[in-house]
Amino acid sequence: MPVKIIFSKDCILKNKNIFADTGRFPLIITGRTGAKKSGALDEVINTLEKSPYILYDRIEENPKISTAEDAAMMSKKFNCDYIIAIGGGSALDAAKAIAVLAVNNMTGMDLFSKTIDKALPIIAIPTTSGTGSEVTPYSILTVDEWQTKKSFASDLIYPKYAFLDPKYTYSLSADYTISTAFDAVSHLFESYFSLRSTDISRMYSVEGIHSFAKAVPAIENQIFNDLSRRDLMYASMLGGIAISHTGTTAMHALGYSMTYFHNMPHGYANLYFSRPYFKHMMQYEEEKTRYIIKLMGFSDLDTMCDFFLNKIQKPVLDEILCEKYAALAIIQSSIKATPGNLTKENIVKMYKEAGGL
Template identity: 40%
Template sequence: MAVTDLFKNAFTKALPIVGVPTTAGTGSEATPYSVLLRKDMQTKVSFGTKDTYPVYAFVDAKYTYSLGKGSTISTAVDAFTHAFEGYLANRSTVISDSFATTAIKAFGKSMRKLAKFELDEADRENLMLVSLLGGIIISQTGVTIAHGMGYCYTYFKGIPHGAANGLIMREYMKLNYDVAKDKIDNALSLLGCESIDEFADILAEMLGQPPKLTEEEIELYTKLTQIQKGSMANTPHKIDAEVIKGLWSSIR
């Protein structure tokens, strides 16, 4: 089998995996996905089927107690974006929404302490719950264009995946507000925030500001983001090249 066959899910079985998360996190102990860097495509591409779920998952937050500030924050933001994007996703369901609202509320409980990196063991447990629920959610709903855009930051700027997604959240939330107002307002309430900007400012405290992009970078990122067709189609707001370019232009 060629490596490229993986992305076609051209296999009928997989090795049994036992998932033990050491971050909180990707939630991969509860998903079938593997995400690999494709240098030939200048982006990240995922694959997975029902056969690639871990056969067991052992989830214990103590494995994250010694995780450093940068990795803790980036992976926690990744977990939040799984829950939030899954909540907004066109493929969301009543059941996935119940997981998502629980995860978003849990993130809100520890969010301000996370920004200051003043976490105790209870916060670590809380963030691990967000991560696990986030994995369960995206296994059902998939992700949206925020993830597709974040891949560009990771590939070209070396920004860790979760942080890359977080840097996009302010404009992503504003874009989708007109078509997902009720869900976004509810998410902000669960987070303990009164506005998108209040929440995004807390993320900025954690992650800093997005990198400045040139016009050439915006054109390239717009082109590469469009590779993520599934994420585009799963976003509540209609996504096309013009919308993607507008997002990239507004983020810088």
Template identity: 40%
Template structure:
């Protein structure tokens, strides 16, 4: 049995927000824009969204307090802003942090929930409609039903998973990614790669999700050698954004796997960027999978245009450069945390705690 559901209307191309502004009018007359302090202003995305709203006489308020890895407290502050303004829909502008925060704010605006119920559901009241404007090419959050928030209670990142938070509309304009620093471009591209790879290796994978994952990996494989070679042209930026969206569609159906489970602790405890964390672990993770599913891993390296996992390791090592240092005790702690993550169950080869510790330790030469 197979189920495929992707309710987000995607508009793409340079200037797509202004060109398709009328789509916003279907969602309401008052919008809360959710973004960070600087990037949306610098890359022009905030200006374009405001211009589109002004042209439609839609009132708006800007909540620009989103930082990397947004917390539950930030989401609750945003929900209060939405209620006070009387927002009828929300617009998340930015990377995964802004879009994920927008989703949580959309839930909390009219639902009084404790932390546990926020992550588990159900929600008694409607969720505000969500518009997503990605300004990085990595998370794919514009086409998923997930919101990842920092959960200090559990000392990790926790996820909301509900079809109610699929964005209604996503505007994909790669021009907003043109000024990204090289490390951000690399980390987000590796994040998209991890989504496609993990979706391909998920117990929930289907023929449809594998087609999308394969296309995403093939595109990313062509782009990887270019990421640290100087300024990327618009065409490459557009391909990365497209591949990220495809990978988002993949994990919307397959979920992520043990790779993400392990990466969460690296981000929470070591402040390692999410995509970078996945990339640092990816080679050893795939070696672990290959012991039982060699054909699947061989297909992945082939789709990336590489001969084997060793070639992938060389590529990732070059892009990610010097690794952070972790101790043996940290490897033990992080593996124990990973074992508690829900997405671990999606992995086609189920790891024990010892397996997770070995992957982390070998990745960092502990």
């Protein structure tokens, strides 16, 4: 794991020297409001102590390739030498694409096909507990031409440093806290089941699921305190480390269409498929599935799935949509990492079950 992780209260203020040591002129990447509301942006600016920086605060939810290209042009124009990414997965994933585009003669679409030779160093500061992007070599972008989200990966886009301070999540609403937490736990579940999993990756998954489970009462009551927010940030980080070893599986592949076409938050889109996904896993990985149910503190699969699904507004799908979305899901590489040799017909059934057909 090439990322230096600093997880503590006031970790930025206690490690000001890291910013100066990383470079002289950063491009700060954020969304429109979250970095400011969290307090992280102000702390970073104070830490820079009047050193020059450029702020790009136009990253949207589910960032588009065109946005990354625009920010990379700004970096080139001002000759920025490192990136500070502040925000949720959207800001962090966009920053990774920007770090590559800023120092290579590439288009955004080239990220998915060309070899990456260099990238600007990144300091990642998450303000949500969801994607774990601060510790992964992945960037997920929205590709309108393909009507889906697509990832690219490179060891060069691992952040150099990750500053994790749970206080940056205090400004999040209960609903946003839950949706991002569901993304984190989907990483932990999927990595645990992945055909690429190892004893080491499963160790991270188990520890992360245990930490998430401690926050289940807070999620159920929609009341979060310092401890539950710390548990969720820790789970999110471990989920990122786990999928760095394994990638994701079918849950993510199916969820992309729910986000793209139905505007479902990414975590909710993944757990929308919890029942058909876990029923599939019960068929092919029964021992692992029962262990997860036990780790989560539930008595059976249906009770655990109800816990997730009761928090989610569930779009109703029709057969045409199920066929369309299954065709998009089957081409995702994460399908191949899923136990059970999933076919398009299997995936259509999962969409139908999740969609109420």
